[in-house]
Each structure stands twice: as C-alpha cells, then as structure tokens.
Amino acid sequence: MKKILSVAGAALLTVLTAVFAFGQPAHAAAGFSVSNGKLYDANGTEFIMRGVNHAHTWYPQQTSSFANIKALGANSVRVVLASGDRWAKNDTADVANVISLCKANRLICVLEVHDTTGYGEQSGAITLDRAVTYWLSIASALQGQEKYVIVNIGNEPYGNQGYSTWATDTANAIKRLRAGGLTHTIMVDGPNWGQDWSFTMRDNAATVFNADPSKNTIFSIHMYGVFNTAAKVSDYLDRFRTAKLPILVGEFGNLHSDGDPDEDAIMAYSQTNGIGYLGWSWSGNGGGVEYLDMTNNFNPSSLSSWGQRIFNGANGIKQTAKEASVFSGSTPPPTTTPPTTTPPTTTPPTTPPPTTTPPTTPPASGACTASYAITNSWPGGFQAEVQVKAGSSAINGWTVKWTYANGQTISQVWNATITNSGSAYTARNVDYNGRLGAGASTSFGFLGTANSTNTAPAVTCTAS
Template sequence: MHNSTSSGRPARHRSARNWLLAAASALIVALAGLWQLAPAGAQQQGGFQIDGTQLVDANGEPFVMRGTSHPEVWFQQEFESIAEISDLGANTIRVVLGSGERDWGVTTPDRLRTIVDECKAQQVICVLEVHDTTGYGEQEGAASLDQAVDFWEGMYDVLDGEEAYTLINIGNEPWGNEDTAGWTQATVDAIERMRDIGFEHTLVVDAPNWGQDWEQIMLDDAEQVFAADQDANTLFSIHMYAVYSDPQTVVDYLDAFEAKGLPLIIGEYGDVFQGESVPWDTVQAEAQERGIGWIAWSYSGNSDGELDQVLDFDPGQMTTWGERVFDSRYGIGNTAERASVFGDQPPETTTPPDETTSPDDPTTTPGGEGDCSAEIDVVNDWGSGWQGDVTVAADQGDLSGWTLTWTWPGGQSISSHWNADLNQSGSQVTAGDVGWNGSIADGESRRVFGFIADNGAASPEVTCSAA
C-alpha cells in the first residue's frame, strides 16, 4: 500500500490550494471582526458532514439513509432503475462503479456525471462505491484501496461541487479474511490521499472481513481511522450477512460501536446469505431505534437471484426480500425521508423516465374531469398485498398542486405510501402533493406517488382537483 508521499504521485490540486490559502490569509484577518458579528447558524456548509454520530446534510439537517444498492457497472442498460428505486420511496442509492482492475468494466467520468445528475433529478442521495476492491488480499485480482483512490482522483472534476448530493464509499469490502491487520493503515492512507487530492465529501469506509468485521478490527481501530481525516468527515460502514445470523450479534455490534461515539451505517445487509437466514427485521428495528442509516443489497441482478429485491429489474416483480426492504414496518416506505437539500422542487432530469400512462393500459381507470385527472395503476400484486402507482395529468392549464379523492370498492386499506400527504377514513381516501411533485405542465402527465395496500388490487375512479 502507498500513501500520497511515498507513492511519488503529485498530490493534485495541492499547490493550487496552498496558493489560495496564502492569498486568502490577509482577507481572513481583515474580515475576522465582521465574521464575529455574524449571527449564530449563519455559516453554510458545502455538503454532508459528521456531527458526533449523526450524518447531517448541507442544510445542517440530520439525514438517515434508507436505500438499496444498484449494480450499475454490470447493468448499464438498466439506467431507469435509479428512477424506479426513487419511486419506491428510497432516499439513498448505493451505486456500484468499476475502476477497471476487474473484468466487469470501468466507469468513465462521463458516465459518472450522468449517474450523479440522475440521482439529483430523482431526489436520491448517491453513495458511490468502487467495487473492484472486494475481498482484497483473498480474492485474486481485487484492487487495493490505493488503486481505488487512483480511480477517485480521475473523477475529481466530476464530483467537485457535488458534496451536498454524493458520498464517496472509497472501496467496497476492501479486505478479505487474510492479513486483515493491514486494513487499518491502508484505510488511513486512503483517507489522507483523498483529502490531499482535494475531496471535501463525506467519505465512507467499509470494514474488513468482506465488510463484516467479525475480527472487530474496524471496531477496535475506528478512533485511529477517524483521526486520520483532517475534515473529521468519515462514516463507517458494516455489512451484515451470515456473521450476524443471531439477532443478538446485531445488537452487540451496534452497542459496541455506539459506545465509540463514532458514526456508523449498515452499508449492506440481506435476509439470507448462501441459504442461511439473516435477521433483517432486527437490523431494521435496531437501525430505526438508533437513527442509523441502512442500504440493503440489492435491487436486482444477483447471479443466483437470492438477494434480488425485484426480478429482472422490473419493479412490478417484487420479491419477498423486496417487500421486506420497501414495505415492512421499518422498511423504506415507512421510514425514509428525503434529504432536505432537495427543497420543494427537484432539479431537472437529463434522462427522465417515461411517466406518461398509455390510455390503452387495462390496469388503469380514467379519473374525474376538470383541471386535472388521475389514474391508479396496479404495478404489482402478490396476493397478500399489492402496489399501486398514481399518475396525474394536467388537462386545463398548468398545475401547481393537486388533491385526489377516491373510494375503495372492496375494503382495501393502504399500509404505506410515499411522496404524498395521504389520509384514509373507511373506504374514503384523500391524497395531496408534497410540494415538489405538485407542478405539472398543461397537457402533460406525471407519475406522482405510490402506495402499498391489501384486500385485493383495485383501480377505482379518482377525482382530481387543482390545489
């Protein structure tokens, strides 16, 4: 492993930064008195930061990740998955990238820029990770953390200025089960190099032992690793699979890390691993109780399908694991909150999904007439429950907001919903926009929110009123 001084590589942007610091020193002194007169809270952060054990966004608001992973580098043709995952209510997507050391391909700067733009358009925070490091020291061909930093160095121009919307997961599971003591110094070196390059993002570091830290190296050395970050802006990530098959092991690890007073997320977990059950419900419940973020693995595309949340990247084919991630008591639909940095209106998407509903779609029923109309589309029905998506069309002029009402025909009940202010009383349902999804141009339609319900799929007539 090499750090920035022993590798002989120039520390990019370092000289420019030093010049700027020197040139600005007089200004800092001159403005010191005025700075002291600024009211408390007037300082603005440029991106995500760590505050004790809490991740906070650029507005200083706590942000708790609720999301899933998308294997982007292996399935670049499934770009619409970002929008689909957002529509399912996730506030975070962990995006799998390739640095080129493995045979699954390399993510280019142009591709990364497109990914970041789409995440912003879909109002999800991107956790960007290099996957080539997986199992380093044990798996042949795995990249070192130093090689991962080489990749990030080449992406600096893409990511500079995106600190409010992206976190950098330096390397996925960057150490196997051999010679694991080397993880600590390699991680320290990687953090220091990232800061020398100029990155001001929150950095995410995965544990050794294929991310599961069963030797508790990350747990024991967390203070040393955190101290290496001159910005005090490093977030630790534990992956929970078969090592945590007993619910008590989940509780014990989270208790031990909490005692450190350092920030932690559950960067991956599943409900099974190689046929062995994983206590996913304990993971979710404990994370909710402690305010810890989690990112489930993974949306689709696993070689054996064991941990696919939807089949064939089709949100209409949700698996049992997908229901647990998105629809369970502490799942995404019931606990995810968008990052405050998105405000009331989302940025424009460069590659928007097709949100126009075909009039020939047999699963939809036209809504009421007036300034707007709406339809409920049954997108998934698994017997014990079903998922509906709602589309609103602006029929007479631009919409700045909308309110929908409908009556269930057969005792249906909504158990969770996202992207709407919704209330149900008996069979009567009222739903309104949440600000950013209220604006629809004249003559256009937009998929605005979704929900999970039971007692049989239905597409009742919907009355839409302009707000």
C-alpha cells in the same frame, strides 16, 4: 449609556451566534458532514439513509432503476462502479450521468468502487490505494456535488486474510483523497468481506476517523451470516454509538449462503437508533444468491419477497425514509404508481458480466480446473482445501464435483456451498468468489470425518 447598551447587545448577539454555529456541523455549508456520530446534509439537517444497492457497472442500461427505486420510497442509492481493474471502468462521463440521475430523482448518491472486494483473498482484487487513484481520475465528476454524493472508497476491501493493515491502509486512503481535493463525506467498509467479524474496523474506527483532516468519515458494516441474531446486531452497532462514531449498514439481506442474517433486527435497531441502511440489492444477482434480488428482472412492479420486506415491511423504506432536505424546493419525481420497465425478452445474465454492455443472453464462460489437497489430518478427521482456477477466459461461477471412495463425510465448510448425495459431493461458489478473471484462482475448504483410509478423490470443475 445608549452606546454601552449597543456594544453589550452586539456582544450578546455574537455569543448567541457562536452558540448556534457550534450547534451545527462544521461542514454544513459545503456538503454532507458528520458530527457526534450522526450524518448531516448540507443544510445541517440530520440525514438517515434508507435505500438500496444498485449494480450499475454490470447493468449500465438499467438507468430507469433510479426512478423506480425512488418511486418505491428510497432516499438514497449505493451505486456499484468499477475502476477498470477487474471490470470495465466507469469513466468520468458515466459517473457524472449517474450523479445526474440520482439528483433528478432526489436520491443521495453513494458511489463505491467494487474492484477492491476481497483483497488479499480474492484473485484480481485491488488495493484501497489503487481505488483512490480511480477516484482522483474522475474527480471532475465529483467536485461540486458534495451536497448529493458520498464517496465509498472501496467495497469490502479485504477478505479473511491479510486484513491486519486495514486501519493504516484506510487512513492513508482517506488522507490521499483529501490531499487530492475531495471534500465529500467519505464512507469506508470493514474487512472480512465487509462483515468485520474480527472487529478490526470496530476497534480501530476512532483512529481512522481522526486520521481524516476533515473529520468527515462514516463507517459501513455489511451484515450477512455473521449477524444472525439481534444480540450480535445491537452489540456491534452499540459500540459505535457509544463512541459517537458514525455508522450505517451499507449492505444486508434477508438470506445468505454464509448464514441467515436477522434482517428484522437490523431494520428495527436502525430505525430505533437513527442508523442508516442500504439493502443489497435492486436486481441482477447471480452465483447462487439470486434470492437477494429485490425485483424480478429490474421490474419494480414485480417485487421478490425480499423486495416486499425491505420496501413495504415493518421499519422498511416506505415507512421510514425521509428525503434529504437539500432537495427541498426542487420538482419532485412522480410519487404515484412506480414506473414500470419492460422485462428483458431474453434470459438475463446469471451473474453480473464483466463487460460495459451486458449481453441479452448469458455470456459465454471459460473453462476451469480444480485440485484437491488434504492440508491436515488426525484420527477420525481431516481438513482439506480445493483450489479452483479459471482457464484462458473469465468465468462467472463454478461447480466442483467429486466422489469419496472411503466413506468420508464433510462437517463444516467455508467459501463454498456444498451438497451431497451419498458419497457424491457438489461444491458451488458463493457470491463473492464466483467471478474469476482469466487464469485467476480462488479456494474453499472444509473439515471432514474419515476412517483409516482417506484417499484424495479426483475432482472436476465446470464453469457457469
């Protein structure tokens, strides 16, 4: 009888052990994992990201930013890296140093390759497959860091053209990373410059998730002008929550050239529903979106209005961030007054320069040319496209000007910001299409009104 009780007790213990085991994410022992639409750290504790993006690849000297971001309350940082295709490569040693900075400051490190941005529409952008080649080339810096690092395959991997293959290309990229030995949680961005207005990511997310042999993928939506109402924010994120697919807001701002995102709704919904967010960005923006800088010249003691909002406002980072449990027991960094950095004594670059060591003054920029074409017309109206092309040197931004001779006016524009003074019009790049490599091109378009005469004007282009 005693032996029977022992066997029964052992059986009961086995059952209970199994029950508790199934209650934990399958990959908890190795690193981050996802289960039922939520992200868990290596201890099996749910982790909700509250952090910011930092443009490390363009400002590699700003290593104090990691400590400053932590001191303001963040629990994670999304770090911009480059594969060497559009910007100078962040090599294995540099990536290892970034990871060490994250760990030293008890920040979870989301690493992303920026060279994929706007593929299919942006000249020079690379494929997700090419991004995977980069990740595998620096795998030695990533392996063993699964508790602290999430791999974001490629930033905004498609523009507004050619994105129909997003699901297939993303699934193949995930499978290739797994075959290459990476066991980290993988993050994937949506197409349409990350905003997925076509719902391509939303409607194919389950297929992509199931293509991951480890079922350890999280989806990232970037919320700018497309998400300008609370209804749009909640509807998009609700679809993922209902499907129990993991989602976070990988980028968002308080203003944008393509519309005014509802940052209050984004932050409130995320907090209420346990969804992570990573604001764009710490400092160093250019090309007309400098208002997205959270700090002035990387100085944590000089927050912009956006910085004050995201760090100190309602549902902000300081109020809601919880440090990852994997750092429990390690020595925390100072949590008193944020450390300060000495602002640059010269004017910082107006846009992230494509060099490994940013100059202390704005980099010299090449010339550009522009051409104007009427692509469609009808009584009283027309559609036009302007092609912008860099000269023999890379450029960091562009301005195109023209004057109408026949009383034409512009009513709707895309891929540029346009202003006018009477018949004189000025178009400037938006954040994602200002930086062009030597000989590279981009375009913007618009709808206009016209009388019976609609002469195409001469256009000029100035690089910045």
